[in-house]
Amino acid sequence: MTAAFRIGQGYDVHAFGPGDHVMLGGVRVAHEFGVLAHSDGDVVIHALCDALLGALALGDIGQHFPPSDPRWRGTDSRLFLRHCQELMLDAGWRLGNADVTVIGEQPKVGPHREEIRTALADILGVARLQVSVKATTTEGLGFEGRREGIAAQAVVLLVRA
Numbered sequence: 574m575t576a577a578f579r580i581g582q583g584y585d586v587h588a589f590g591p592g593d594h595v596m597l598g599g600v601r602v603a604h605e606f607g608v609l610a611h612s613d614g615d616v617v618i619h620a621l622c623d624a625l626l627g628a629l630a631l632g633d634i635g636q637h638f639p640p641s642d643p644r645w646r647g648t649d650s651r652l653f654l655r656h657c658q659e660l661m662l663d664a665g666w667r668l669g670n671a672d673v674t675v676i677g678e679q680p681k682v683g684p685h686r687e688e689i690r691t692a693l694a695d696i697l698g699v700a701r702l703q704v705s706v707k708a709t710t711t712e713g714l715g716f717e718g719r720r721e722g723i724a725a726q727a728v729v730l731l732v733r734a
């Protein structure tokens with residue numbers, strides 16, 4: 574019997590480094606630090622890509638876009654998400670919904686939430702209602718609490734196209 578649904582989850586972390594902004598879901602958010610990354614270090618998109626690839630059982634983002642490959646240096650991560658979305662469509666699935674949690678003390682996600690939802694929905698070709706973006710701190714605990722970096726988790730549900 575062919576499954577009607579597929580579920581996937583993803584997680585990503587980037588350490589803060591020199592810079593003045595972070596990319597979150599394709600949106601440039603001003604911040605006192607940048608992130609150390611081979612690409613643009615967009616934890617939201619990287620977590621979403623891994624969730625989509627996980628739902629498709631097609632490996633992970635590092636396999637599709639190896640950090641060792643100079644082609645992806647400084648890459649706009651929206652390219653990664655478009656690629657994963659194409660793989661999803663090619664495999665006969667469409668996105669039911671996606672739910673993302675950004676984990677960190679700073680920068681504050683709330684003021685950018687709707688812009689990020691819209692940006693992600695546009696790339697994924699779905700309605701904004703199908704994309705949720707949440708944020709939490711870790712109450713000062715761990716690397717996020719020490720403001721050493723930022724993390725994101727994502728889950729997706731795919732339905733038969």
Ligand code: MG
Nearest residue numbers: 585586616619
């Ligand atoms: Mg990453």
